[in-house]
Amino acid sequence: MTTASTSQVPAPTLDTLRTLHALPFPELVFRAQEVHRRHHDAAGVQLCTLESIKTGKCPENCSYCPQSAHHDTGLEAVPLMETVAILRSARAAKAGGASRFCMGAAWREVRDGAQFDSVLETVRGVAGMGLEVCCTLGMLREDQAARLKEAGCKVYNHNLDTSREYYPTIIGTRTYYDRIDPLAAVRRAGLQVCSGGILGMGETTEDRLKLLLELASLSPQPDSVPINSLVPVPGTPLENQAPVDPFEFVRIIAVARIAMPRAMVRLSAGRLIMSAELQALCFMAGANSIFLGDKLLTTPNPGRSDDLRLLDRLGMRPLPAGPSTPTADGHAHDHAAHHAAHHDHDHHREYSAAGTYAHACTGAGHCDTH
Ligand code: SF4
Numbered sequence: 001m002t003t004a005s006t007s008q009v010p011a012p013t014l015d016t017l018r019t020l021h022a023l024p025f026p027e028l029v030f031r032a033q034e035v036h037r038r039h040h041d042a043a044g045v046q047l048c049t050l051e052s053i054k055t056g057k058c059p060e061n062c063s064y065c066p067q068s069a070h071h072d073t074g075l076e077a078v079p080l081m082e083t084v085a086i087l088r089s090a091r092a093a094k095a096g097g098a099s100r101f102c103m104g105a106a107w108r109e110v111r112d113g114a115q116f117d118s119v120l121e122t123v124r125g126v127a128g129m130g131l132e133v134c135c136t137l138g139m140l141r142e143d144q145a146a147r148l149k150e151a152g153c154k155v156y157n158h159n160l161d162t163s164r165e166y167y168p169t170i171i172g173t174r175t176y177y178d179r180i181d182p183l184a185a186v187r188r189a190g191l192q193v194c195s196g197g198i199l200g201m202g203e204t205t206e207d208r209l210k211l212l213l214e215l216a217s218l219s220p221q222p223d224s225v226p227i228n229s230l231v232p233v234p235g236t237p238l239e240n241q242a243p244v245d246p247f248e249f250v251r252i253i254a255v256a257r258i259a260m261p262r263a264m265v266r267l268s269a270g271r272l273i274m275s276a277e278l279q280a281l282c283f284m285a286g287a288n289s290i291f292l293g294d295k296l297l298t299t300p301n302p303g304r305s306d307d308l309r310l311l312d313r314l315g316m317r318p319l320p321a322g323p324s325t326p327t328a329d330g331h332a333h334d335h336a337a338h339h340a341a342h343h344d345h346d347h348h349r350e351y352s353a354a355g356t357y358a359h360a361c362t363g364a365g366h367c368d369t370h
Contacts, residue, residue, distance in 0.1 A: 011217040012259050017209040020255050025247060029285050032254035036286040039261045044319035045311060046100060046264060046289040048134075049093035053122070054080040054105035054115075060138075060173045062161075063237040064201055064230055067106040073235035080105065080115050083122040090126045096304055097318050098292055101126050102134040102157065108173075109139040116144070120151040127152025134194060134224075139174075139182045145189035155224060156186040157194040163210035166203045183218065192223040196266065199252060200230035200244040208252050216259040225256055225263045227287070229270025243273065250281045257286025264289050271302055276310050283316065 020028060036042060056077030061070040090101045103122065110116055119137065127133045135148055136157035145156060161167065164176045186193055195218070197211045215222055229249060232241045256265050266289040267282050274282075279290075292304050302310075311317065 009216075009221050009260065009262060011219070011221075012213065014209060014213050017212055017216075017255055017259060020258055021205065021209060021251055025251070028251060028254045029281070032257040032286045033284055035258050035261045036288070040286075040288055041319060043316050044288060045283065045316050046266075046319040047098050047292045047307075048100040048102055048266070048289060049089075049096075049098040050102040050104060050291050051086060051089050051093075052078070052106070053086055053103045053119070054078065054107065056106055058106035059108050061171060063170045064198055064233075066233040066236060068236075071236045073233055080118060083118060083125060086122045087125045087129075090129055090131060093292070094129055094131055096292060097308070098131070099318070099320055100132040100134060100155075102136065102155075102291075104136040104157075105138070107138040110137045110141075110144045112144070116147075120147060123148060123151040123153045127154075136194075139178055140185065142185040142188050145182075145186045145191055149189050149191050153191060155192040155194050156182075157224075157226070158182050158186065159196050159198070159226065159228075160211060160214055161197050162201060162203050163207035164214065165210065166201075166207040170201055180214075183222075187220070193218070193220075194224035194226065194266075195222045196224075196226035196228065196268070198228040198230050198269070199249060200232075200241055200270070201238055202241060205248070209255065212252070212256055212259050215256075221260045222263055224266060224289075225260055226266040226268040227253055227256060228268040229274070231269050231272070243270075246274070246278045246281075250278070250285045253282050253287050254285035266290070269301075276313070279310060280314055283314065288319070 020031070023031070033042075056067045056075050057069045058065070058067045059069055061068050065071070066073040066075045086103065093101050103119070103126075105119070119135070123133050123135065132155065133153045134155035134157055135153050139158070140148075140156070148156065158179060160176070160179050162170055167176045167179075183193055183195055195215060197208075197215075199208060203211075215225060227249075229244055230238060230241055232239050253265060253267070256263075265287045267279065267287040268291060271279060271290065290307060291301060292307055
């Protein structure tokens with residue numbers, strides 16, 4: 001990760017998020033940028049690569065997903081890749097500038113056995129290259145998460161996707177608790193949590209804010225929050241969804257940044273149809289990570305050279321792996337000692353700035369909610 005622990009950031013209320021979302025656009029982006037600069041290198045973007053290590057034939061029926069066996073999308077299913085092939089991809093990702101390598105398998109849940117053992121061997125190999133390893137393998141138990149950690153995995157991704165209320169409209173084969181419970185197991189095992197959602201599935205703004213509230217209310221908050229824009233894939237139930245209004249997308253990024261100040265906010269699926277200007281606005285609103293490579297699991301993504309050109313045009317630079325935080329000159333440095341001293345005082349200011357949230361603070365580097 002490129003930021004310090006997200007522990008012990010006080011959760012906002014839904015009213016706080018509504019108030020932030022309703023601010024005039026420049027005001028909201030300005031506030032998000034203020035928060036962003038207090039916690040992150042304002043010119044830094046973490047570059048990640050996401051590899052589909054087992055593709056398709058998933059028994060779940062997520063309406064947005066071309067990998068579901070319930071939808072006829074013409075996607076070619078690929079069984080679990082051999083370790084040696086994945087390590088080749090990881091090496092190429094590292095050579096291409098990625099500092100994090102994420103591996104996704106279209107499984108409902110992790111099952112003990114030869115396939116999981118193979119994933120563990122792969123994790124060991126990727127971690128040994130000095131890449132941050134993230135896995136997204138479906139639901140899992142704490143002991144399985146612990147084995148991943150022991151192998152060198154740093155982060156586990158498990159998205160909440162949308163609000164608790166809208167979730168059953170999108171997925172019928174599991175419940176919201178099936179999403180929340182593995183996140184707790186991941187935390188207990190000592191892995192970092194990556195969890196976010198998808199915009200553009202027919203949900204309301206209220207659903208989007210409730211998703212952010214769910215994420216921001218996790219204790220500790222997620223270390224990483226991917227915000228995806230739906231890529232409507234022919235053959236899925238959401239194939240005809242209209243794209244999210246670009247300014248609404250930026251607003252949600254900005255609210256996510258303010259509500260989860262220490263998290264990496266990842267601008268994830270859907271970038272292929274985003275203009276350079278829209279992506280720049282997302283960075284201004286607090287997004288600080290993108291996925292490199294022309295595919296994001298199975299959906300198209302901008303080419304690596306286009307992304308590097310965009311960062312160059314914006315005067316932004318790739319972030320290295322490891323903890324960092326902004327300094328006065330906008331460069332990253334190790335955060336751990338700084339965090340211990342300064343704790344969450346900035347966050348009090350953030351919600352106070354929204355005019356709707358405040359809690360008592362004893363000052364002098366200690367807060368009563370911790
Ligand atoms: S999103 Fe994941 S769990 Fe849902 S169908 Fe796709 S691969 Fe399966």
